[in-house]
Amino acid sequence: MTTQQLYNTTYDLTNCDAEPLRFIRSCQDLAVMIVVYADTLLIKAVSENAAERFSTPVAELLGADAGAVLGEEAGNTLRSLASAADLSAANPVELLTDGPAGYLRENLIVHREGELLILEIEPRSKDFGSTASLMRIDKAVGNIQNSVATKENVFDITVREVRAITGYDRVYLYRFDDEYNGQVIAETKRDEMQTFLHLRYPHTDIPQQARELYLSQQIRQVTSTRENSASLLITDDDQPINLRQASNRGVSPIHQEYLRAMGVGASMSIAVVVENRLWGLIACHHNADRLVDYRMRQLLGFFGRVLSGHLTLQQNTVHQTNVLANSLIRARLVEKMGATTNLMTPLLENQDELMNLAGATGAALIIDGKIKRIGLCPEESELAQLVTFITDKQKKLYATSRLHDEFPAAKQFTAAPAGMVSIRTATSPEEYIFWFRPEIVTTLSWGGRPEDRKVIEEGRVRLSPLLSFENYSETKRGKAEPWAQYQLDGVLALGNDIREIILVQYQNMKQVNDQLVSAYAELESFSYTVSHDLRAPLRTIKGFAEILTEDYADKLDEAGQQVLGFIITHVDKMHDLLNGILEFSRMGSSMIKPENVKIAALVKNVWADVGGPESDVTLRTNFSTPTLPGDYTLLWQLFLNLLTNAVKYRRTDIDSFVEISSHLVGEEVIITVEDNGIGFDMKYAGQIFAVFNRLVPEDEYEGTGVGLAIAHRIVERHHGQISVTSELGSGTTFTVSIPANLTQRLAKQKAPAFE
Template sequence: MAEGSKELYPKDLSLTNCDKEPIHIIGKIQDHGYLLVYDATSLKITYCSENVSTILNTPIEKILGASIHSFIEEVLVLDFNNLEKNTKLAPIILSFNTSDFLLIAHKNDDSVLLEFEKYTQPSDPFNYQIQLSQIVTKLNDIREEQHMCDVAADLIKQFYAYDRVMIYRFDENWDGIVVSEARSKELESWLGLRYPASDIPVQARELFLKQGVRIISDIHSEPVSILALEGEERENPVDLTLSELRSSSPIHIEYLKNMKVGATLTAAIVSKGKLWGLIACHHYKPKFINYYERQSCNFLTQVFSNQLILSASNTLLQKVNASAVLRNTLIEQITRNWDIRAGLTGDDLTLLDLTEATGAALCLDDVVYRLGEAPEEAEVFEIIKHIRTQTSENSYVNNAFSLDLKSTPEVVKKASGVLCMFISKLQNDCLIWFKPEKIATVTWGGNPEKAAHEEHNFKISPRKSFEKWSVEQRGKSEPWQDYEIAAAAALRQNISEIILKQYEEVKALNEKLRNAYEDLETFSYSVAHDLRAPLRGIDGFTQILKEDYYNQLDDFGKSSIETIVDSAKNMNQLIDNILEFSRVTQYQINREPLNIKELTEGVLNFLNVKQNYPKTQISIQSDMPISYGDYNMIAQLLQNLLTNALKYTEHSEQPYIELGSVKLEEKQFYFIKDNGIGFDQKHEHRIFKLFNRLVGDEYAGSGIGLTIVERIIKKHQGVIKVKSAVNQGTTFYFNLG
């Protein structure tokens, strides 16, 4: 008894509330059995079925309120009271009125429920056990799922002699499909028929999970009411969840009558704690299966369920092993050059090979790389955007995605099914696979849109027609299998680990770089303070020797003095350049508007070009656009480039330098062009390297100036290019980002 229960069976049941019908407290039992319910503490009988007086030879009014000891031996009552809640006691044979009954007891909350069925002696128990053993052996010998279903249907039909036995499987929407059947020859085949989820609503599925096997022995019999000691039973109903005798919903009975069925046996096929499907047995006249036979059916169904799990597990294991090999190869390809894109999309084996999908895409740094029959780039971005609105999880699986998104026909064709694994929570970086639309003709057992209706006289009447009803199914793909989802999730995890490893490596490199900068600062300080002092000494004493003893030296001595003076001067210049390079590297830029024409004129004045290079003609474009950069750094950049141009045009007959701006590849560049000695274009990258020079000692320089120029451009996130040819001059192009 569900004392204090707030859930009541509705007085007025209609098709608008039948999906919430509390059939576990229906208040009636089937007429092939009898029921007593007593309080486990007081031992008073609190409920009984209306027909129980016929076997107890006692009026109902004397049964209700009486002690259970009046009808059941004390030793048995003690066993009943010691039952764990929601568990059943092994059946006991009792005699009432010279007839034998099978007593099945279970405890529910503080009440004990006793159910009585007439006991019939098995005709040949030994042969029955042999048959049962043979069925188990046959089921255990099968590995392929469909074959297993076919054999199970045939064996159960032979064993229990029902007119029709169906293996009924639920899909992801809880619609059912008959995947196998065994039937009498005169019956029409229902193989392949589908039935909507409303035919077996959620509360019925939950009861099947708990009860396992259930019979309706006579569809046309009248159910027997349960009577209460106090008030109406429905006001404080008995929980019949585990009852063997519980009556069925009147809607379900009407449904079976419309199917012309006389009796049923239904067993739950459970896989990993979830209702996989049902073994549904139909008979076209009344048929009673006793408790022991029902338990045998429950046992056979468990064997069948275990074999299904084993078959599915073996298939999954094979697929997982194959995908693991593919995944390892993909990871090897990625780590070969630490390139996720190349590893997943640029080799013989790609992301697409990991699942049964026909299209795939990798989205990385807001760039989409498509494989196979994948939607266009813009459509992929739209798909990812929609997925982000649907879930915050790392994974998303849908085999009717195009219906959800209301996609264009082209997207429906390619991406009715979507499997997505995000590799970043903050960005759209993801792995995504696509399955195409699978247009299929689905045959229902009757029109699923007319699952039930209500007559004008308010009589509940479920769907009357079960004739085959075929419809075309669109907008869906083949379902995503567990092994595909597992393989995709594992690849996502592997890539996340690679990204994390790269992050740790970058972090270590950054630490090394920070230490290198500190070493550079120390080196710069040493150059500025430790090297300059001895250099000044060398230069100073050499100047003394030159002034006081120069005329006393022979030609070699004089040449040596000049060499020391020049070397000291060059060394001092080199130190200045190194310090300048160090300052540029560590300098934080401060952008401001720059008039490049005025800045160039200032630099030319500083270099005193008119006096030092009187032959050189310089042309500056008057309408160069304003740019944004650091004043001091760009002044230094111009000084280095102009110094180079002046130096390498000095020996030309008519030295010429031009400064201006031009558009290249839709971007604005400044240029400095000269008609100097030039160089071979193949060396264009060498000229920016530290201490790298393409000329001999006839031209002064340390090989640092252009390195500083490139570093300044990088600081501004700009671009520098050079075009040159031997004896045809050089042009440097640059912008400031």
């Protein structure tokens, strides 16, 4: 019987995955199949072997009343079942036929398929006793349940019990992996038979459409692998019928040929389904034809459900344990991140927790323009390539255990990770957390070489007649251990937590910023008030003091003249102080307009304003980095204060100099302003940037104590840092660092961008 007879198309190994098994036009020859219209019981289709069973030609059976063909009692039963929604409870119907040798007892199995009833008539075992069989099943199930308590291998117990009940020569448990390649994980057999234990078989051995049928029909029996062991199904309109529920549906010739190559005469498979996915099969093989009574087959289905329940419970228990542990890790990380404004610090301080969250051996953080590597991790330049690769994917979460296939360049990376998970926590700028796993080199034992299974004969691809199932070892590379779902869920949840923390921090920062804006506005208003209200009286005081000096100096003694001089001097100092207060208050309210400022030109202009060219101080410059990102006006004020400070506190007993240099360190532009002036004791370094703080006597050096505070404020507004080192009598060095990516830093002051 060819596939052309069974289907409208010829199928071989090139297209067997498309073979429409549920529409096969045949039934196994041990059974007779009849398809009738549910409302009339008129026969629509019948298997060819029905002609012998009912001593009536097939042509006469088509269109006949099934009740008349099967007998009055069977006809009445069918009419009562015709409108029933669920027929499973009625199966099997005992069919009694009076013959020369007495009553013939058969099983009549009824299935509904739309408007049709599919009837299967198969032999009924006289040895099957329901009570005894139930007791045997009950005992076997008890043994399986006890194996859980005694920690015996439940898989070994299961196959042993199934074989004891069914009498098959071999029973084994076949488990699918994520790609539906199968592996024999438990086996019991006759001693002389070749073992299949631990061998693997490719997913093509049980194609997708066959796996799908197991989800709707838990048990599949092949009573014989003999050639021509099927009977064609003849229909009244030559159209295929969906036989997905039929127990005796015909067998694919390709599958029969495969079983014969294994030396199998008959087989039965019991599906093990976990969470609506085909987990595996309890497979039974026999060297000769074998039929298991329908009633026993249904009881055996209970084995599959018991094992499915055990596996579901076990997986759920493990899953819940892992989810709980994972949630606790994430909770600890979130708590620590929420207590600081720097998200990277708690993640770096808890590296083990971060990697345990995903079960990784390495990780990388790309946050706030900085990259931190943990454990077995690619280099920074390699991470940049991965960022480009992930950005193109436009995914919040990306996970793979085959990175070498999806991104071949990763094979050459440091540590060459084969597994990777990444989450994107922000998009402006791009921020990521990566987790990595190494490649696992595994040796797989196959039941023969998969590529040796096919031969071409007369233009048709078929199984090799020399098909071998001997152990064949193969080494697999380029794959990491797959990421568990609870790990991916934990990683994704952490990403959401980080976004929420950033948003809360942004809202808090915005609230504080609004308060600062209000405070700065009030301060500026106050400063203008001070400037206006106090300057007028000061000008009056100074004016009258100057009048006294000009008109009445000769009438005052020396002490009086000194008092007048003292008044004028301190009025000038008060005027300078008011100007300093006003300037300091403006530092917090002005908008920063960043640009690439040419350092040499800026320093030249500032030096001229300071009066440096006319002083006895030498200016030295060394600009390795020619530009500095920032607001020109504010940077001008910064250099003005630093250079003024250097000139003011110079030493007069030596050749004084001030040297300004610039260079790039990582992503920071470093500016140093060094002089050989009077210096100061470093124990006062913590006070030098405070407002109105002076480390020198007022009568020796002019100043208000505001200049360096202004410099400090300017650097802060540029997201930078300023520090000082000094030695009393030897000089002082101010070091300023400003981010090279200042524009991006300032952009982050806006609302954070998430996916």
